[in-house]
Amino acid sequence: MYTSKQQLVQDVKMLTATTQTCINELTDESLSQAVSEKDRTLGEIAWHITTSVVGFANQAGLKAEGAGFGADMPESAEAMKQAYQENANAVIEQYEALTDEDLMKEVDFFGHPMPMGALLSAYTLHEVHHRGQMTVLMRQADLKVPSIYGPSRDGE
Numbered sequence: 001m002y003t004s005k006q007q008l009v010q011d012v013k014m015l016t017a018t019t020q021t022c023i024n025e026l027t028d029e030s031l032s033q034a035v036s037e038k039d040r041t042l043g044e045i046a047w048h049i050t051t052s053v054v055g056f057a058n059q060a061g062l063k064a065e066g067a068g069f070g071a072d073m074p075e076s077a078e079a080m081k082q083a084y085q086e087n088a089n090a091v092i093e094q095y096e097a098l099t100d101e102d103l104m105k106e107v108d109f110f111g112h113p114m115p116m117g118a119l120l121s122a123y124t125l126h127e128v129h130h131r132g133q134m135t136v137l138m139r140q141a142d143l144k145v146p147s148i149y150g151p152s153r154d155g156e
Contacts, residue, residue, distance in 0.1 A: 002117035005098045012095055015124055016088035019049060019131050021146040022138065023084050026077040030141035042137040046080055047073040049130045053087040056123035060107050060116045062094040095120075 002008040023046055031043030040048070055069035066087040074080050103117035135145045144154040 001115060001121050002103050003100060005095065005100050005103065008098070008103065008117070008120055009092065009095050011124055012088075012092060012120075015127055016053070016084075016092070018146075018148055019127060020081075020084060020088065022046075022131060022134055022148075023050075023081050025138060025143045025146065026080065027141075027143070028075075028077050030138070030143055031077060031080075033137045033141040035137070035140075040133075042134060042141060043073065043077075043080070045130055045134050045137065046084075049127055049134070050080060050084045050087055052123065052126060052130075053084070053091055056119065056126070057091045057094055059109050060119050061105075062091070064090040064094045066090045 002011075026042065026046060031041060031046070033042040034040065051067050051069055051071050054064045054066040057064040058068055064087070067083050074083065098116075103115065103120070105116050106113050107116045107119055109119050109122075131148070135148070138145050145152045147155040
């Protein structure tokens with residue numbers, strides 16, 4: 001759980017920069033890559049991550065602008081890249097305006113009360129989880145997987 005605004009902002013800046021490098025590798029053709037017909041496509045996972053950036057912030061009671069939960073998925077990888085960047089910038093701005101005390105305030109996450117810092121910690125774990133799913137599908141789509149927490153075989 002986040003209790004420090006400074007730590008939250010630092011983590012989210014690193015998280016979103018790393019996720020952006022993954023999303024930047026997507027192509028229009030790769031968006032339909034899936035493990036099976038029953039699973040989300042690479043594009044659907046990337047869009048879920050994108051909308052969750054703003055969706056979690058707004059569930060925490062913030063007023064981040066951008067494509068949030070329920071927004072229609074764009075048809076192009078380029079539009080997805082732009083939307084993710086805009087969402088990341090919007091939430092970082094919101095997080096920078098918080099205080100440490102704000103992180104202790106109780107918020108409602110779909111009927112589950114919790115401190116804002118716990119919800120935003122869940123957001124970061126949520127994004128890491130889905131980013132991992134993306135990298136598997138990126139490999140299957142023969143895309144470059146960027147370095148995340150260390151070098152990838154595609155790293156320079």
